Amino acid sequence: MAPPALRSIACGKAAIVGSSPRSRLCRLTTRNRTVSGDLTASPTPTLAGNGRSAGTRGGRLLYHERMRRTIGFVIISCMSSVLSVVLPSFATAVDRTAPMRAEQVTAGVAASRVFQLPVRAEFVAPYWRGNPRAQVTLAFSLDGVHFGKPVEAGRDEIGLARHDGTTYGAIRNADGAVAVRVVTDRPLGSLTVLGLSDGAITTHRTVRFQIAESSQAATTQPLVEPRSAWGADPQYMTWTPAFYATKKLVVHHTDTSHDYADRAGAESQIRAIYYYHSVTQGWGDIGYNFLIDKFGNIYEGRYSRDYAGANPSGDDLDGRGVTGAHTQGWNSGTVGIAMLGTYTDADVTPAARQALESLLAWEASRNGIDPQATQAFVNPVSGATITTANIASHRDYAATLCPGDAFYATLPTIRRDVAARIGGTTPPADTTAPSAPLSLTATGGKNRVTLTWKPSTDDTAVTGYQIWRSQNGSTTFALVADSTGTSYVDSGLQRRTSYTYKVRAYDAPLNLSGFSNSSTAKTS
Incomplete structure (x- = not known):
C-alpha cells in the first residue's frame, strides 16, 4: 500500500513534516540552522451568537479574532481525529556528515608481512587478488613492535557477490593500530590493507518531538535513525535507486x-561498512536496507x-x-536487514531481537507478507x-554462513513472534x-583458569551461561x-590448586x- 502523500501543515514559522501521521517532526528553520518548534493549541473558544458587537470596530476585531481561533480549533480538532497526543519527550537529534579517513597499503605476501599504516586505524579490512x-x-x-593475538581475516558477505577477481576480507576492529601483521597459508601476489577511521565530522543539531497515535498498533513502524544521524557522507552514494514491490525479507x-560499547561505536562501524561497500567494493552505497545494533537501534x-x-521507510512514494x-x-x-556484529557463537541481544521483530512485523504487514509461509x-x-521462507536468511539464498x-537457529521462533505481533496476540x-x-x-x-566451550542453541535466544566451580576434587559445585559469551x-584463584568447572x-x-561436561585445570 502506498504511503500517504507528504504533508506539511503550517504552525507559525514551524511546519509538521512527515509521510505518515505516526511520526512527524515540528521544526523551526532559520537561515543557517534548525532549532525546535512548538505546536501550541489555543484554548477552546467560547462563542456566543456570531461574537460580533454590531457597528463597532472593536466588535469587528473581536469577531475576526474569534473566527481565527475557531479555524484554529477546527484544524486542531481534525488533526485530533488522527493524532491524539503530542509526546512531551524532546530529543536532541544530531545530523552529521562523517567522511572516512581511508589509508591503504599494498604489497605481496609470501607467508608473512608487516604493513605499516600511515595513520592510526580504528578499523582494518584486507583484500587481495x-x-x-x-x-x-x-x-x-x-x-609497531608488539602485536596482539591473530584474528581471521574472514570474508565480507557483500564482497563475496562482487565477482571482480578480488577477495574481500571482513572489517575488523583495529583500535588505533599503526601496524598489521598479515599471515597467509599461500602466496598472495597483491594484498591491500585498508585502514579506516573517522575524518572531520560536521554536525548540526535539531530538537524534535513526535506526534503519536492514541493506540500504537503492533505493526506501527518503529523509529529508524536516518542516514544523516549516523553520518553517511553523501559523496560516497553514487548508485541510482531502483524500486520494486517487497515480497521477501532477508536477515543478515x-x-x-x-x-x-555504545551507540557512537555502532555508528562508527556502520560508517566503515558504508565506505567499504560504496567505495572499495564499488557498489555505490551500503548494501543493507536497514541495520540494527545490539542496543536495539534501527x-x-x-x-x-x-x-x-x-521516519525513513526505505521506499518510494508508491x-x-x-x-x-x-x-x-x-x-x-x-x-535486507543486517544485525551489527557476528552471531556464530552467540545470539543477538534481546533488545536487538525486539527491534528486529518490530521491523519485520511492520514490513510484513504493510506488504501483505505471511511471516510463517514458504x-x-x-x-x-x-x-x-x-x-524460500518469506522471512529467511542470507544462507537460504546462497552458500554462506x-x-x-x-542467530539462524532462532528464525523459526522469530517468524512465530512476528505473526503474533501482526495478529495482535x-x-x-x-x-x-x-x-x-x-x-x-x-x-x-597463574592464579587463573581460562574456560572455553561451544555455544548452546535455543528456540528463542540464549541469554547467558552460568559458571559453576568446585575445588580440589570436591563434588560440591558453587x-x-x-558470561554472555562462550x-x-x-581469576584471583589460589596458586597450584586444582579447580573443576x-x-x-x-x-x-x-x-x-x-x-x-566437567573440565579440570590446575593453577600455576
Whole structure:
C-alpha cells in the first residue's frame, strides 16, 4: 500500500513534516540552522451568537479574532481525529556528515608481512587478488613492535557477490593500530590493507518531538535513525535507486565485531561498512536496507529518498522498496536487514531481537507478507524463481554462513513472534530450555583458569551461561559467575590448586539447560 502523500501543515514559522501521521517532526528553520518548534493549541473558544458587537470596530476585531481561533480549533480538532497526543519527550537529534579517513597499503605476501599504516586505524579490512581460498590472519600493533593475538581475516558477505577477481576480507576492529601483521597459508601476489577511521565530522543539531497515535498498533513502524544521524557522507552514494514491490525479507549479520560499547561505536562501524561497500567494493552505497545494533537501534541503510525529517521507510512514494545489494541475484523485491556484529557463537541481544521483530512485523504487514509461509519468489528483474521462507536468511539464498549459526537457529521462533505481533496476540510462554553447552575446556594459568566451550542453541535466544566451580576434587559445585559469551577467565584463584568447572545455559525466561561436561585445570 502506498504511503500517504507528504504533508506539511503550517504552525507559525514551524511546519509538521512527515509521510505518515505516526511520526512527524515540528521544526523551526532559520537561515543557517534548525532549532525546535512548538505546536501550541489555543484554548477552546467560547462563542456566543456570531461574537460580533454590531457597528463597532472593536466588535469587528473581536469577531475576526474569534473566527481565527475557531479555524484554529477546527484544524486542531481534525488533526485530533488522527493524532491524539503530542509526546512531551524532546530529543536532541544530531545530523552529521562523517567522511572516512581511508589509508591503504599494498604489497605481496609470501607467508608473512608487516604493513605499516600511515595513520592510526580504528578499523582494518584486507583484500587481495587471486587465491580466494587463502586462509589469512591479521594481528594488530599499537606501537609497531608488539602485536596482539591473530584474528581471521574472514570474508565480507557483500564482497563475496562482487565477482571482480578480488577477495574481500571482513572489517575488523583495529583500535588505533599503526601496524598489521598479515599471515597467509599461500602466496598472495597483491594484498591491500585498508585502514579506516573517522575524518572531520560536521554536525548540526535539531530538537524534535513526535506526534503519536492514541493506540500504537503492533505493526506501527518503529523509529529508524536516518542516514544523516549516523553520518553517511553523501559523496560516497553514487548508485541510482531502483524500486520494486517487497515480497521477501532477508536477515543478515555484518560479520563484524559486536564489542562496540555504545551507540557512537555502532555508528562508527556502520560508517566503515558504508565506505567499504560504496567505495572499495564499488557498489555505490551500503548494501543493507536497514541495520540494527545490539542496543536495539534501527538505522536507515540503502538510500531511497529524502524524507524531510520523517521516519525513513526505505521506499518510494508508491511504497515500493528500494533495491539493496545484500543477496546476490535476489536484491530486487527483497528487504535486507543486517544485525551489527557476528552471531556464530552467540545470539543477538534481546533488545536487538525486539527491534528486529518490530521491523519485520511492520514490513510484513504493510506488504501483505505471511511471516510463517514458504512461497515461490520471482525476481522482478531477472525472472529467476526460488522458493524460500518469506522471512529467511542470507544462507537460504546462497552458500554462506550468514547470519551465524546461533542467530539462524532462532528464525523459526522469530517468524512465530512476528505473526503474533501482526495478529495482535501474545506469543506462547517460552518453556523450552537451551541445549547443554558442549566441549568445555579448562586451561590453567597463574592464579587463573581460562574456560572455553561451544555455544548452546535455543528456540528463542540464549541469554547467558552460568559458571559453576568446585575445588580440589570436591563434588560440591558453587555458582561463581555468569558470561554472555562462550569463554570466561576465572581469576584471583589460589596458586597450584586444582579447580573443576561445568557450565549451563539460560534464556530470557530463565529456562536452564543441562550442565556441560566437567573440565579440570590446575593453577600455576
